[in-house]
Amino acid sequence: MKLLHLDSSVLGANSVSRQLSAQIVARQRALHPGIEVVYRDLAADPVSHLSSAHMAVWQGGESQDDGLTADLHKGNAYLEELFAADILVIGTPMYNLTIPTPLKAWIDRIALAGKTFRYTATGPEGLLKDKKAFIASSRGGVYVAGSPAAALEHQETYLTGLLAFLGVTNVTVVRAEGIAFGPQAREAALGQALEQIASLSA
Template sequence: MKLLHIDSSILGAHSVSRELSRATVQRLKDLNPETDVAYRDLVAAPVPHLTGEHLTASPAVAQEIALGEEILDEFMSADVIVIGVAFYNLTISSQLKAWIDRIVIAGKTFRYTATGVEGLARDKRIILAVARGGQYRHGGSLVPCEHAEAYLRSMFAFIGVTRIEAVVAEGLSLSEARKQSGKEAAFEAISALAPCCVHRGAA
């Protein structure tokens, strides 16, 4: 099984999302010791944001275009993708958005047909390891403001991924007690993750 591990938090060693993503990867490796893990840190090695030059395949950005192809190949070859999702200003980090823009490609991961959009990135399992300072679940007033997990679920569903899970630590900035209980809930969810069953079908 091939696993792609993505981190997107700018907080380094202080990041809860990085802590959760590491634990998630370790859980999956414990369940399947033969897991082949590729790692990409979007902060240590940022993916350049798209520009008009990218869209016209300008020779000036040939190296960045090659990086985009590498990122897409890395994503498509993975059976499982674990993403550490930092929550900034109600959504994902700009670093993660730049990565998303390199994998959501017409003709590669989705296509338009006479009957609508068809996702081409099937047979993948995506696990989002999310850390949030506030309380955005369970009917609270901030639920409509959650544009990170919701966005990623929509985006990956758009390209054909049907197995999308999330382990979430939230309330981390409300109090020390809430931070502790939020992390405990996330680690319980990680420990309950099921083994990966890889079924490669037609693209």
């Protein structure tokens, strides 16, 4: 069994989403002894935004630039790691109402027609079957359904929608929100999320 662990917060050791994603991975290690974990810190080591130079190579051109070649190799490795994984654990804070840009850059390398999804006569079809995903979500405010800011929630909904588009529909969200509402609110949100992780049975 293989697990792909992604983090995307820029807050390093102070990050809530990193703490949650690490705990989810620890829980999965306990539930699946021997599971192989591949880790990517997307904040520390991101790929570039896609450019016309990337497109030219994707369309059959040759890269003349060592930096571009290395960046394309990293993107290919992302795809291989994703195909190999049975379980995805994605740590994501909310930044400006959505996911951090390095995580979006990861998505831009793995959401590929003909590889992870395809267009059919009846619409798009996700090609990533039999994978399970955990989203470790953190955010300063509160965006759950029914809250005043719920309509601005484009982080978890975007990521779960994207995963479903690729065929990954078995998704568990572990969330700590209201982190900016003071130390007590932060501890309560974190504690609740950690309890949820401890009770994961698969």
